[in-house]
Amino acid sequence: MPEAKSVLLNVDVPAELADLARAEGVRVETAWMIAATDLNLAGSYEPVYLVAEGERLVTIARPKAPGEKAVRETVPRGEILEIRTRQGVGGGFLEVRVADMYVEMLAYSNARADIFHKVATKLKDWLAGQTPFIGPEDDLDPRRCPACGMPLQFKGDVCQKCMKGGAVFRRVITFMRPYAGKAILMMLLVLVTVALALVPQQLIRLLTNVVLAPEQAGNRPLPFGEASVWLMWLVLALFTQVLLSAGVGILTGRLSSVVGTQITYDMRNRVFTHLTRMGVDYYDRYNVGQLMTRVASDTEQMKSFVNQLTGGFLAQIITLVTVGIVLFGLNWQLAAITLVPAPLVFLSVMIFWKRIYPRYHRVWDANSKLSGVLNTILSGIRVVKAFGQEPREQARFDTSSVKVRDSFRAVEFSVSTFNPLVGVLFQVGGMLAWFVGGREVLQHKPGGLNLGDLLAFLGYLGMFYAPLGQLTQLTNWLTGFLTASQRIFEVLDTNPQIVQVDNATAMPNKGSGVTFENVVFGYNRHEPVLKGISFEIKPGEHIGIVGKSGSGKTTLINLMARFYEVDEGRILVDSVDIRDLQLDELRRSVGIVLQEPFLFRGTIYANITYGRKDATTDEVLAAAKAANAHEFIIRHPLGYDTYIGERGAGLSGGERQRISIARALLYNPDILVLDEATSNVDTESEQLIQQALLRITRGRTTLAIAHRLSTLRNSDRIIVMDGGKIVEMGSHEELLALKGLYHRLVKIQTELTADPAFRMAAEMSAGEKKKEE
């Protein structure tokens, strides 16, 4: 056996346990692999070691009681027929097949699943008589963050733990760079806005002390005419302030809107462009609804950042500091007294956001669940009615509706109690100012507070409390903003798994032969769907693929189009690994007709030319004619200009399929892939589609998956898959002669289609589908 250098697959067994094992005939020092698990077979945490010796597998663990042995299980290699891992719930098992049963060798929690998947691979090599290679690379795991070791959701995912809030904030600032000039201008305008807001109180003070009540301020009363002139100028000054404030407000608002919407637009486009670059695997892992939220809503948060710079927290902070200085400048003793409730305001608002704000989340959750229930019920209304379940659905809807009502009520009760109470605190500050300041005015002390000062003070006090309340929401806004930004950067930082290599080669264009070489692939960890697939398709050959559901047929096609990357082995097109080919050329060479054709909202013409915008009208007509679609299109009042709805609404299944075939035909791919292209249509449509397919597959390399085996009868070869493996391959006649799985499937289908009841049911089902559409 080669020298083991891996840490994970060559763990150190505690000396005491090694001694005990040695006493029982297990020499850990000569084992070629030792792996540690965290669970015992009773489902409890306990360190258990798998010791792989030359001719047997042994599990050892520290004895729990005197008299117990260290060796838990021993299975000689000669008795083992198969080795595998089996997924449980929250963990898994390493199993060996002995005679006709699987024996659990050890259990592991999901934290160790990666290790034991590797262990199983090594053991399979060992069982096959090969020499397993164990090296330091076995310790590497592309599904873990190289920096902190945290498991990632998939290879190439971004580690959320390593992506800190500060970093997010810095990156948002970098997005602002192109708008730095405008941002600085906006901040200057904020300063002007705050400065203008301070003016009216000073004018009121002057108005009171000079014009309206000069005696109380120790000033000489002015004659009526002079007082009127003063009055006119002061009112004019107030009006000017109002006009200037409005002007600055308009300018700030427009500038903020320009910058905010532009940043949002940039970010939205950036996220969408990145999403279009992501592989199909990415969409398997993420909910499309969540991704839509990221593009549509989270990017809107960028605008909030700009708004905060102009009218939000920046303005509030400047106002708070400036007004605070003015208040203390006017009368520091009074300022100190009236600020007594300020900490209480701050504290109560903090409590509000911590305790009450989360209730808004519940409102959001209840609302989204209500929408979900409503969507389900209305989408399935035919089933609801068919089973007479309207009262039951009414009750289900009612339960969700009650949750929305109650969650709203809980929030609104809290808010309607909180706001008046905080209002009282504000009023207490004002009352203190009135009482203490009023007394000082009445005392007429020389150099003391006069009526004008008091009125100005009260005006400033109102300006001071307003931002104080709002500033307490800073944490909340910041959290929401950083979370949304993080979600955006998470998308932008996720590298597409399917990337084109540097110096990728053009398609060889030799005739499009395809070779699968020992291909292993699984969508989920430790669950391979394809288990060592090898076959060759000659250029122009028509290959049929049959097998039970879940046997890996569609996966073959997904790999062929490089929607996913193979885990092991390789796929060659004209002897070139598809990973070395230019991605767009590869996709250009492979045309796919799916079981559920996806048509976009738009005209029939736009859908047919989807893959080739440069197609001429004559080419479109020819493609539609060849796909047996032309006649039904012409029957529509608007012909090719007929606008079809979401996912092809307004057309029958067969019509949709024929448009998708026309689309594929116009695309003119070297390799054509048909994935159950006729399984969802009635017999008449099927016949039309089959005629079309016959035309477009002639002389073209074709892979066709079909459940109706009769449709594959004319294939050059048929591949029969079972359990992720190719179990039979040959022509229809050869496979029938084999009397294996294909023969059995054909026999079952022949018996079923001969059964009149089945035939009638199948026709009715297809007819019903057509009617529904």
Add this chain to the structure above:
Amino acid sequence: MDNEQPKTSVTDEDRTKIRYLTPEMCKIHVGTHGALHVTVLNDRIYGGVYAAYAFPVEHAAEYISLMRSTGSGGPDEEVGLIRHLEVFPPEQVALVRQALKRRYFIHTILRIHDIRWDHGLVAMDVETDKGRVKFLMRWQQDRAVDYGRDGKVLLDVDENRYLIPDVEELPASERNAFTRIVFW
């Protein structure tokens, strides 16, 4: 050759029916290599059997399926379904319970000592039936899924499972702390 079928102990006709296992017709025992075996009267001995709940939430003590792998990647087959486990002899009940414990490695959360949100991750420090555990969970709806009426199953970053059978049963402060973050 036409009539050749893969040799299985369950006929195609049987596959459409549930076979309920009762103490009168079967015995659950440990066989070679410590594997769980079921001997069915007038049928055969099934080795390498594992147990699975049919209704883990609604009927956790009933409807337990005994399954076995048929080998070479084929689908697992059901040996039979136990409607009421308690009617079996205690030693057989214990064997089934052990098998269930093996298959379902789930931590049941008894107390929440601490829960914090940190930019897309939820850090939890909890007391479970398997001891005190600290774990990290992604702050995503599919990582904290409903369990029954008021329960939640949490999946940490390693996909280990943590069960809160009834969130409403948690002490008020812990429940509030939890629902403030896992609000769905």
